Amino acid sequence: MPRLAYLGPEGTFTEEALRLLDPTAERLPCATVSAALNAARSGDADGAVVPLENSIEGAITTTLDEFAWGEPLLINAELLLPVQFSLLARPGTEIPHIKRVYTHPAAITQCRAYISRELPDAVVVAAPSTAAAAQEVSLPGSPYDAAIAARIAGEHYGLVELAGDIGDRSDTVTRFVKVSRPGPLPEATGSDRTTLVVFLADDHPGALLEMLTEFSVRGVNLTRIESRPTGDGIGRYFFHFDFEGHVADARVGEAIAGLHRICGEVRFLGSYPRADGVAPQIKRGTSDPEFAEAGEWLAKVRAGQV
Numbered sequence: 001m002p003r004l005a006y007l008g009p010e011g012t013f014t015e016e017a018l019r020l021l022d023p024t025a026e027r028l029p030c031a032t033v034s035a036a037l038n039a040a041r042s043g044d045a046d047g048a049v050v051p052l053e054n055s056i057e058g059a060i061t062t063t064l065d066e067f068a069w070g071e072p073l074l075i076n077a078e079l080l081l082p083v084q085f086s087l088l089a090r091p092g093t094e095i096p097h098i099k100r101v102y103t104h105p106a107a108i109t110q111c112r113a114y115i116s117r118e119l120p121d122a123v124v125v126a127a128p129s130t131a132a133a134a135q136e137v138s139l140p141g142s143p144y145d146a147a148i149a150a151r152i153a154g155e156h157y158g159l160v161e162l163a164g165d166i167g168d169r170s171d172t173v174t175r176f177v178k179v180s181r182p183g184p185l186p187e188a189t190g191s192d193r194t195t196l197v198v199f200l201a202d203d204h205p206g207a208l209l210e211m212l213t214e215f216s217v218r219g220v221n222l223t224r225i226e227s228r229p230t231g232d233g234i235g236r237y238f239f240h241f242d243f244e245g246h247v248a249d250a251r252v253g254e255a256i257a258g259l260h261r262i263c264g265e266v267r268f269l270g271s272y273p274r275a276d277g278v279a280p281q282i283k284r285g286t287s288d289p290e291f292a293e294a295g296e297w298l299a300k301v302r303a304g305q306v
């Protein structure tokens with residue numbers, strides 16, 4: 001039974017994602033995304049489940065930066081989870097009296113309209129996770145009047161639901177990933193995704209276009225691109241890429257080998273089955289047999305067999 005670290009405490013959306021990804025795993029709740037990833041790195045856990053992006057606000061930047069700068073980990077699974085937010089408070093609290101709200105930053109951005117409409121005078125404070133917020137609000141002397149979290153977190157910490165489904169959109173989805181220390185990759189399934197981080201060798205006109213060309217000429221479809229500051233000054237960025245296919249696919253292998261040739265550093269973050277099961281459309285000339293045939297043809301040319 002694997003032991004999986006996750007963004008806790010009990011009752012987070014990440015816990016729900018973990019239970020769906022591996023119902024039999026032993027669960028190790030951690031206070032932050034970084035602590036969960038460090039538990040996987042140190043061997044305290046066999047792996048970790050963390051949020052990566054959501055369909056409203058985009059990337060969870062702590063996760064992106066951990067993947068880029070921390071000890072290497074490999075993504076081996078992903079999950080898309082529809083999330084619904086509830087306004088939770090100690091029994092007896094009434095919405096007009098709520099002055100301080102506590103929740104995770106991703107929940108703040110996804111409940112903006114509700115907060116400004118129903119809680120216009122409330123101060124909203126960032127919590128380490130939605131369940132940490134619910135837990136804190138449940139304490140008798142808490143400085144917070146309400147938390148925004150999953151309904152189940154309210155049940156867990158003895159809070160009442162003052163309002164349900166308060167997200168700006170009811171179809172919000174969060175993408176979670178399961179990571180482990182580097183080791184054998186999941187097999188290619190025909191519906192896979194690969195994640196990379198790329199650092200430029202030097203800043204020059206067309207550097208981004210050159211990277212994109214490596215994907216484009218091999219028919220590799222990108223599903224996410226993100227630029228993040230390197231920390232070396234304004235204008236200094238590195239890039240995150242998600243794209244269709246597995247590193248075992250010829251077109252994907254060739255594309256990332258091309259990036260390795262032209263970029264400063266390429267960090268491979270894993271090839272793993274896609275949660276939505278979508279298979280890539282293979283452009284003419286970019287299938288594995290076509291790459292193999294072209295390789296054989298080149299070998300003959302080099303041998304003078306024209």
Ligand SMILES: O=C(O)C(=O)Cc1ccccc1
Binds near residue numbers: 014107129131
């Ligand atoms: O805080 C949580 O419950 C998390 O798992 C992070 C999060 C927060 C808001 C939406 C999705 C995930």
